[in-house]
Amino acid sequence: MGQDDLKRAAARAALDYVVAGRIVGVGTGSTARCFIDALAGIKDKIAGAVASSEDTRRRLEAYGIKVYDLNDIDDLPVYIDGADEITPQLHMIKGGGGALTREKIIAAVTAKFVCIVDSSKSVDTLGRFPLPIEVIPMARAQVARELMRLGGRPTLREGFVTDNGNIILDVHGLHIADPVSLETALDHIVGIVASGLFARRPADVCLMGTDKGVVTLGG
Numbered sequence: 247m248g249q250d251d252l253k254r255a256a257a258r259a260a261l262d263y264v265v266a267g268r269i270v271g272v273g274t275g276s277t278a279r280c281f282i283d284a285l286a287g288i289k290d291k292i293a294g295a296v297a298s299s300e301d302t303r304r305r306l307e308a309y310g311i312k313v314y315d316l317n318d319i320d321d322l323p324v325y326i327d328g329a330d331e332i333t334p335q336l337h338m339i340k341g342g343g344g345a346l347t348r349e350k351i352i353a354a355v356t357a358k359f360v361c362i363v364d365s366s367k368s369v370d371t372l373g374r375f376p377l378p379i380e381v382i383p384m385a386r387a388q389v390a391r392e393l394m395r396l397g398g399r400p401t402l403r404e405g406f407v408t409d410n411g412n413i414i415l416d417v418h419g420l421h422i423a424d425p426v427s428l429e430t431a432l433d434h435i436v437g438i439v440a441s442g443l444f445a446r447r448p449a450d451v452c453l454m455g456t457d458k459g460v461v462t463l464g465g
């Protein structure tokens with residue numbers, strides 16, 4: 247099976263976590279797009295969605311799924327999203343698509359974060375994938391210096407502006423032995439809006455598409 251088939255299989259499996267009659271949180275990226283396609287098949291069973299990016303909002307609305315502002319809902323039973331890397335502890339690197347900040351906000355609100363990936367995303371230690379960091383544009387140079395002090399090699403994602411009007415620095419070479427501490431350290435750097443390290447709030451469940459079927463981690 248190809249990677250796209252594995253993504254689709256994980257996305258279909260995530261439908262079991264959608265709560266009938268409620269709003270579902272929807273992530274960003276190619277695997278989340280597979281989930282949106284699957285969700286369209288049961289759209290009459292849900293109250294609507296919240297979206298982690300403008301791209302996701304457009305795709306949901308194109309299927310006729312009502313998209314709510316996160317500020318207008320009290321709680322969110324489940325959030326379904328992909329990841330760039332995930333460990334057995336369900337720590338993740340996210341933000342390959344640049345949507346990390348809104349993703350982190352929705353992850354903080356939801357009762358259950360279900361991560362959907364193909365098996366290529368599985369790692370023992372995070373860090374092969376460059377860590378995306380959303381930065382206020384005027385703080386770019388200062389934040390880059392701080393990231394170099396932490397041992398990283400930040401590169402500007404050229405020509406990319408986030409949905410929040412900020413830039414992304416992709417940080418290569420970080421040794422992420424302790425993701426929780428690193429996430430905290432990054433959160434203390436002035437000018438960083440959010441890092442793509444999801445360790446303090448890991449996924450609750452990971453549905454991983456493999457050649458042997460969809461494997462469930464956690465939950």
Ligand SMILES: O=C[C@H](O)[C@H](O)[C@H](O)COP(=O)(O)O
Binds near residue numbers: 328346
């Ligand atoms: O900003 C994008 C998100 O964090 C994505 O969930 C992540 O990059 C994985 O994307 P994909 O499913 O396309 O590999």
